[in-house]
Amino acid sequence: MEVTITNIRKEFDRFPALNDVSLKIASGELIALLGPSGSGKTTLLRLIAGLDFPTAGQIFFGEEDASHHSVQERNVGFVFQHYALFRHMTVAENIGFGLKVRPKATRPAKAEIGRRVSELLDMVQLGGLEKRYPNQLSGGQRQRVALARAMAIEPRILLLDEPFGALDAKVRKELRRWLREFHDRTGHTTVFVTHDQEEALELADRVVVMSQGKIEQVGSADDVYDRPGSPFVFSFIGESSHLPVEVKQGTALFQGQPIGIPEAQDGAADLFFRPEDVALVDASDTLFGKVIACRRLAGTRIAEIDIANEGHAPYHVEIEVPLHAPVEIGSDIRFRPTRWTLFRH
Amino acid sequence: MSDNACARKTAFRNPADESFTTKALLVAVSLVFLTFFLFLPLVSVFVEAFREGWGSYQEALVEPDAWAAIRLTLLVAAIAVPLNLVFGVAAAWAIAKFEFKGKAFLITLIDLPFSISPVISGLVYVLLFGSRSLLGPFLKSYGIEILFAVPGIVLATIFVTFPFVARELIPLMQDQGTGDEEAALSLGASGWQTFWHVTLPNIKWGLLYGVLLCNARAMGEFGAVSVVSGRIRGLTNTMPLHVEILYNEYNMVAAFAVASLLALLALVTLALKTILELRFGAGIAGGRH
Numbered sequence: 001m002e003v004t005i006t007n008i009r010k011e012f013d014r015f016p017a018l019n020d021v022s023l024k025i026a027s028g029e030l031i032a033l034l035g036p037s038g039s040g041k042t043t044l045l046r047l048i049a050g051l052d053f054p055t056a057g058q059i060f061f062g063e064e065d066a067s068h069h070s071v072q073e074r075n076v077g078f079v080f081q082h083y084a085l086f087r088h089m090t091v092a093e094n095i096g097f098g099l100k101v102r103p104k105a106t107r108p109a110k111a112e113i114g115r116r117v118s119e120l121l122d123m124v125q126l127g128g129l130e131k132r133y134p135n136q137l138s139g140g141q142r143q144r145v146a147l148a149r150a151m152a153i154e155p156r157i158l159l160l161d162e163p164f165g166a167l168d169a170k171v172r173k174e175l176r177r178w179l180r181e182f183h184d185r186t187g188h189t190t191v192f193v194t195h196d197q198e199e200a201l202e203l204a205d206r207v208v209v210m211s212q213g214k215i216e217q218v219g220s221a222d223d224v225y226d227r228p229g230s231p232f233v234f235s236f237i238g239e240s241s242h243l244p245v246e247v248k249q250g251t252a253l254f255q256g257q258p259i260g261i262p263e264a265q266d267g268a269a270d271l272f273f274r275p276e277d278v279a280l281v282d283a284s285d286t287l288f289g290k291v292i293a294c295r296r297l298a299g300t301r302i303a304e305i306d307i308a309n310e311g312h313a314p315y316h317v318e319i320e321v322p323l324h325a326p327v328e329i330g331s332d333i334r335f336r337p338t339r340w341t342l343f344r345h
Numbered sequence: 346m347s348d349n350a351c352a353r354k355t356a357f358r359n360p361a362d363e364s365f366t367t368k369a370l371l372v373a374v375s376l377v378f379l380t381f382f383l384f385l386p387l388v389s390v391f392v393e394a395f396r397e398g399w400g401s402y403q404e405a406l407v408e409p410d411a412w413a414a415i416r417l418t419l420l421v422a423a424i425a426v427p428l429n430l431v432f433g434v435a436a437a438w439a440i441a442k443f444e445f446k447g448k449a450f451l452i453t454l455i456d457l458p459f460s461i462s463p464v465i466s467g468l469v470y471v472l473l474f475g476s477r478s479l480l481g482p483f484l485k486s487y488g489i490e491i492l493f494a495v496p497g498i499v500l501a502t503i504f505v506t507f508p509f510v511a512r513e514l515i516p517l518m519q520d521q522g523t524g525d526e527e528a529a530l531s532l533g534a535s536g537w538q539t540f541w542h543v544t545l546p547n548i549k550w551g552l553l554y555g556v557l558l559c560n561a562r563a564m565g566e567f568g569a570v571s572v573v574s575g576r577i578r579g580l581t582n583t584m585p586l587h588v589e590i591l592y593n594e595y596n597m598v599a600a601f602a603v604a605s606l607l608a609l610l611a612l613v614t615l616a617l618k619t620i621l622e623l624r625f626g627a628g629i630a631g632g633r634h
Contacts, residue, residue, distance in 0.1 A: 051527055072533045084528035088546040098532035
């Protein structure tokens, strides 16, 4: 099911939680809504589900305008952050709930519901746990019961709110891979919300980066990491440093000194680069400074450098330095970004 | 060596523990207090009731006026408690699951019966339905008696016992949030199905607890009911009112016999409440079990 969101605005007590958001989700796509808390990602998910209604704008399911349809009419599968399993019902009753509450005309027979429930349980690899209650399950198992329950109603799209938020790191990684396989097998259009960039980049076909009620960038993991479209995306995803620079006569100046970065258009700008995209060079037009600290980070070594010129307040950036040639603390170092982005003011 | 061991013993005492004398003193104070304020009064009710034997005890209860008072009390509770169950669930549901203007005011209103004297609660109905009020004569012209009749007693009882169910449910439902309801709706359930299959099972123990307290108060209410009832023997006398009348007539055995029924009711309520707390303690406290 293709989902089209056009010019959505959502206000809570006149405070805009979403401002003019448009997004097209292709059928069968696995999409991540990524952003810090308060960026509006969960609000957008709830609007798609019909758990909240937009102040302005429209939501289409395929060709059909679903903007005014209730959550029941939209027939979406929603997996809640804390699963919201019915604690007084067994696993089987939880999964069968969506079928049991259907009007008589479309309700499957009891035996049929039982068959579907065990089918779904097998699908989420929890066969045999029918009679357990939610409080007798681990976090990962509850998550999968919630998913099976949402899938039982044969939803047109699947929506997941921070699906791995309440799980420990190891289970999280396992479930992440499992969800990807699950998606590839069932082919449902799936939207999930997360604040964990690693999760979004690893799992999703496309990542929607959000900040302050707006979409900053939509793209594949490569797009948002290698070609960030805005200063926010650059600093939110991955590690980065940024410098205020002034472009004059075809080159960028940091605190009045040329740093060997060519740029055509004059004016003030912000220079962004990643720690791994630098080279130590021996030239006069580079960034230079004193090594403040040097630390080992998994397979890399990161140096923190104060690059402020004389008479300026300290300005720290982090760069990757060769693993086998540690730099000495207090020593001078010269380097230049090899890949960067300039954002104009 | 032995001195050393002794010193150690005291040094390793549980920091939250007290000396034997302190503990004994505190326990004794509590016991004396409980004896004088709880056990002795309770025992004396039954002792007085059975002073002239089982025969007169029975007689006092089947005496027509006493029997009428028991029936009236049961009738009033049978009307007031189910109504307050519905009102209480509705009010708690609105307050805990929705945001709206005037919510704080509504909570204050629900607490009102707790904060004003029951006698005033009764007087309000006298002012509303009395012979000099606007409503009283109007209703009377249609043959409807509110004051000094069963409807007035029921109204006063409903008013006084209104907060019990709502107060019990509001924190419970607030704690549970709206996640389960949203899940049910997203699975296609209607509002009614959601309430019946999801909301109600989640609050059932808290609700039962609230109903028990509400019932105990409905049967035992004196102040408000005494103002609106008119105390017509055999007609508008509830058990607590009947106890007072008998007592004022120095009919001690009969007074305490009826009183012992009320005391029994309190004991049964307490026992049920304790059983509920033991079995579903976490459920009542947090709504999760």
